[in-house]
Amino acid sequence: MSIRAIVEQCEDIYNDLDFGYVRDWKQRHGAKAMGFMPVYVPREVIHAAGMLPVGIMGGGDAMEIIRGDAYFQSYICHLPRSTVELGLAGKLACLDGMLFPAICDVIRNLSGMWQIMFPDRYVRYMDFPQSWVGPGRDFYRAELQELQHDLQQLSGVEVTPERLNRSIVLYNENRRALAELYDLRAEEPHRVPTSELYLLLRAGNVLEVTEHTAMLRAYLDAARQADRPLRDNVRVVVSGLFCEQPPLSMVRAMEGSGCYIVDDDWVLGARYQLGETPQSDDPLGALVEAYMKDTVQTSTRYVDDGHNGDFLVEQARRRNAEGVIFAAASFCDPALLDRPMGQRALTEAGIPFTAFTYSENTGQIQVIKEQAGTFADSIKLWGTV
Amino acid sequence: MSDATVQKEESMILQKKMLGDHYEKLSRAKAEGRKVVYTFVPGNLNELILAFDMLPVHPEVNALQSGMRKLSGDYIQEAEKLGHSEDVCTYVKCDIGMLKKGNLGPTGEPLPEPDLLLLSYTGCFTFMKWFELLKQEYNCPMVMLQVPYQGDGRITPSMRDYVARQLREIVVPALEQVSGKKLDEDRLSELLASSARAEDDLVKVWESAKHRPSPIDGYFGGVYYIGPIFTAFRGIPDCEGYYRALREEVEYRVAHGMGPTTPEGELRQQKYRIVAEGPPNWTSFREFWKIFYDEGVVMVASTYTKVGGLYDKGFRHDPRHPFDTLAEYCLGCYTNRNLPSRIDLIEQYINDYEADGFLFNSIKSCNSFSAGQLMMLRELEKRTGKAGAFIESDLVDPRYFSAANIKNRLESYFQMLEAKRLAA
Ligand code: SF4
Ligand code: SF4
Numbered sequence: 038m039s040i041r042a043i044v045e046q047c048e049d050i051y052n053d054l055d056f057g058y059v060r061d062w063k064q065r066h067g068a069k070a071m072g073f074m075p076v077y078v079p080r081e082v083i084h085a086a087g088m089l090p091v092g093i094m095g096g097g098d099a100m101e102i103i104r105g106d107a108y109f110q111s112y113i114c115h116l117p118r119s120t121v122e123l124g125l126a127g128k129l130a131c132l133d134g135m136l137f138p139a140i141c142d143v144i145r146n147l148s149g150m151w152q153i154m155f156p157d158r159y160v161r162y163m164d165f166p167q168s169w170v171g172p173g174r175d176f177y178r179a180e181l182q183e184l185q186h187d188l189q190q191l192s193g194v195e196v197t198p199e200r201l202n203r204s205i206v207l208y209n210e211n212r213r214a215l216a217e218l219y220d221l222r223a224e225e226p227h228r229v230p231t232s233e234l235y236l237l238l239r240a241g242n243v244l245e246v247t248e249h250t251a252m253l254r255a256y257l258d259a260a261r262q263a264d265r266p267l268r269d270n271v272r273v274v275v276s277g278l279f280c281e282q283p284p285l286s287m288v289r290a291m292e293g294s295g296c297y298i299v300d301d302d303w304v305l306g307a308r309y310q311l312g313e314t315p316q317s318d319d320p321l322g323a324l325v326e327a328y329m330k331d332t333v334q335t336s337t338r339y340v341d342d343g344h345n346g347d348f349l350v351e352q353a354r355r356r357n358a359e360g361v362i363f364a365a366a367s368f369c370d371p372a373l374l375d376r377p378m379g380q381r382a383l384t385e386a387g388i389p390f391t392a393f394t395y396s397e398n399t400g401q402i403q404v405i406k407e408q409a410g411t412f413a414d415s416i417k418l419w420g421t422v
Numbered sequence: 423m424s425d426a427t428v429q430k431e432e433s434m435i436l437q438k439k440m441l442g443d444h445y446e447k448l449s450r451a452k453a454e455g456r457k458v459v460y461t462f463v464p465g466n467l468n469e470l471i472l473a474f475d476m477l478p479v480h481p482e483v484n485a486l487q488s489g490m491r492k493l494s495g496d497y498i499q500e501a502e503k504l505g506h507s508e509d510v511c512t513y514v515k516c517d518i519g520m521l522k523k524g525n526l527g528p529t530g531e532p533l534p535e536p537d538l539l540l541l542s543y544t545g546c547f548t549f550m551k552w553f554e555l556l557k558q559e560y561n562c563p564m565v566m567l568q569v570p571y572q573g574d575g576r577i578t579p580s581m582r583d584y585v586a587r588q589l590r591e592i593v594v595p596a597l598e599q600v601s602g603k604k605l606d607e608d609r610l611s612e613l614l615a616s617s618a619r620a621e622d623d624l625v626k627v628w629e630s631a632k633h634r635p636s637p638i639d640g641y642f643g644g645v646y647y648i649g650p651i652f653t654a655f656r657g658i659p660d661c662e663g664y665y666r667a668l669r670e671e672v673e674y675r676v677a678h679g680m681g682p683t684t685p686e687g688e689l690r691q692q693k694y695r696i697v698a699e700g701p702p703n704w705t706s707f708r709e710f711w712k713i714f715y716d717e718g719v720v721m722v723a724s725t726y727t728k729v730g731g732l733y734d735k736g737f738r739h740d741p742r743h744p745f746d747t748l749a750e751y752c753l754g755c756y757t758n759r760n761l762p763s764r765i766d767l768i769e770q771y772i773n774d775y776e777a778d779g780f781l782f783n784s785i786k787s788c789n790s791f792s793a794g795q796l797m798m799l800r801e802l803e804k805r806t807g808k809a810g811a812f813i814e815s816d817l818v819d820p821r822y823f824s825a826a827n828i829k830n831r832l833e834s835y836f837q838m839l840e841a842k843r844l845a846a
Contacts, residue, residue: 149761
């Protein structure tokens with residue numbers, strides 16, 4: 038499959054706010070679909086229950102907000118209002134339930150709103166441990182057990198250890214392919230334009246995991262062969278976009294401003310876990326361990342040692358980045374409260390940075406492009422800002 | 423001076439003295455080798471802290487006091503100059519700005535630095551980031567107590583176990599290490615028993631608002647009533663004494679058909695009874711309150727006064743099961759309840775207190791309270807047939823308190839209540 042064909046397919050999925058793929062998949066398999074909000078949920082468990090996990094990331098810039106604004110004050114980020122809009126417009130009717138992982142107060146409260154708005158649908162708020170020792174581990178296991186139990190009831194498919202192990206293997210493969218994609222982009226950024234990578238990630242929110250992995254593999258093969266010119270761009274890490282997603286036009290604008298994005302944290306749930314989950318007799322336990330020991334540091338999580346920001350510095354160094362762009366959704370407390378800590382760590386490490394906010398339907402593309410461009414130029418000229 | 427004035431003053435004097443003593447102790451803490459714990463109000467572990475003879479400092483209380491003393495605007499700007507976003511919770515920025523400007527407490531003396539950051543909190547994610555930020559400023563250990571959210575509107579055994587185990591296995595060892603003392607469980611139980619007695623009295627105070635006229639204002643007056651029990655005093659005899667005195671004053675007012683005391687005297691003519699949701703504004707607290715009492719509005723119940731415990735719904739600290747009771751307490755605070763439970767609670771207040779309407783003060787800083795409030799308002803209007811008012815302000819950022827706008831909006835609201843009443 039050519040790069041162009043793959044990217045077009047992804048763009049169709051990205052633009053399809055009616056979730057045609059999900060409807061079609063359900064019909065083909067006679068099975069159910071489970072939506073989830075950013076950032077992370079253990080998709081393996083949903084998959085093992087025979088359901089299609091579907092990542093919902095708001096309505097982007099194509100969704101006209103008619104009713105959603107009546108649900109949120111102006112000082113709350115955009116993602117929940119477009120999600121409400123999607124729900125009220127019936128576009129999420131293909132989802133048999135919705136998971137709201139614990140990431141911030143907005144998503145948390147949205148879970149309760151969803152319970153009221155869609156009383157006949159399965160809605161679950163999923164808590165995650167912030168405590169990285171014994172009690173946290175047991176608590177998370179209990180959360181997963183409850184989730185597993187509920188999903189079994191809903192789908193009528195028993196989550197046996199075999200089924201769960203099988204799902205674990207499939208998601209490991211998917212993470213491996215994504216890691217290769219990120220590595221390739223970091224090593225040879227001209228081969229993997231970030232706008233394409235972004236679309237591939239977004240497609241992973243919807244596609245069944247084996248299809249998505251096959252797509253990633255096909256893209257990797259094609260990208261490695263592709264003849265694309267190397268530009269004199271500045272290598273940057275983009276940070277802070279783990280939840281409300283930037284519109285594709287913003288990603289393109291950043292890319293067109295003289296930056297090679299060599300790492301980022303958008304659609305983070307797909308890359309939340311760093312390594313692989315081993316197969317075991319106790320696959321649920323293996324998922325718990327993987328979560329506790331082998332996951333990223335991001336704003337929705339507690340950093341207890343006073344070194345919030347070190348992860349970002351390491352990321353920039355590992356990727357050989359020359360600078361960091363903080364891009365956060367407006368009014369996103371977790372990202373914006375973390376930002377000064379990240380900036381402090383970068384300053385100490387001598388890594389330049391710039392910062393701006395956006396929303397999923399931002400109209401400020403030109404301003405963002407100019408800011409990223411000025412940042413890139415000053416690094417090129419002086420190695421700093 | 424009437425009896426009533428004398429009665430009124432006793433609890434206020436007691437509270438003032440308790441606060442004075444507390445700040446005095448804080449100022450001597452370092453010299454006397456007493457350990458200081460910074461910790462948050464909602465779901466606080468005061469009895470446990472006191473069992474180790476440590477002294478708590480509450481950053482939100484610093485922030486609200488800075489707001490009332492008109493210092494918060496400068497502090498917030500200081501934090502924004504240092505790179506903190508305009509978009510985030512102003513309590514955090516007010517605290518960081520205050521820290522950068524010498525951390526002066528209400529007495530004008532610097533507050534002692536913490537020996538421990540005890541990150542116990544409930545109902546809001548911002549607390550976690552707040553202490554991460556403080557951890558970068560202070561060279562002291564930090565320990566966390568994570569309190570799961572009641573996503574389904576109930577406390578499950580696994581949630582309770584998680585909190586109780588963290589207390590036993592993580593929090594207590596950290597307190598023991600910093601204080602150099604072993605936990606004395608008997609002492610902890612005594613403190614918890616005292617808390618429960620004060621809680622009994624506080625509930626009587628809240629419920630007095632069912633009378634007509636209401637002898638209390640459960641929001642503007644209520645924020646004073648929660649002072650001792652939400653902060654450094656729950657568990658000690660002074661706190662019990664305060665609530666006993668307060669209850670007696672309120673009983674006196676009931677017996678004499680008196681209303682609550684406002685900054686301009688007793689509120690005699692009570693035209694409307696309102697239930698309030700959301701924190702108040704601190705920078706223009708009196709001005710805000712005046713809009714209501716000038717119109718004869720009495721706030722008969724509020725949710726903000728339940729962020730540190732829903733005692734009126736039956737919870738009491740239980741000295742027989744110290745860890746389970748602390749767990750239950752943390753899990754049950756108002757903002758840790760899911761949106762449907764919050765709506766249920768307000769609906770109950772509207773019915774139980776025979777309110778004419780309800781007010782949402784939607785706080786820009788506080789997603790924990792505010793996200794979803796518009797929907798709560800509509801649900802409540804639907805369920806109760808009563809009208810709600812919706813205004814926007816902030817806790818401590820004076821830039822977001824527009825007196826004229828708020829007044830206009832409320833005046834139209836009161837007119838609507840009047841019209842409804844005439845039509846009824
Ligand atoms: S964008 Fe930020 S504030 Fe908004 S829902 Fe996501 S994490 Fe929460
Ligand atoms: S967001 Fe609200 S609850 Fe959280 S710290 Fe700020 S004011 Fe307090």
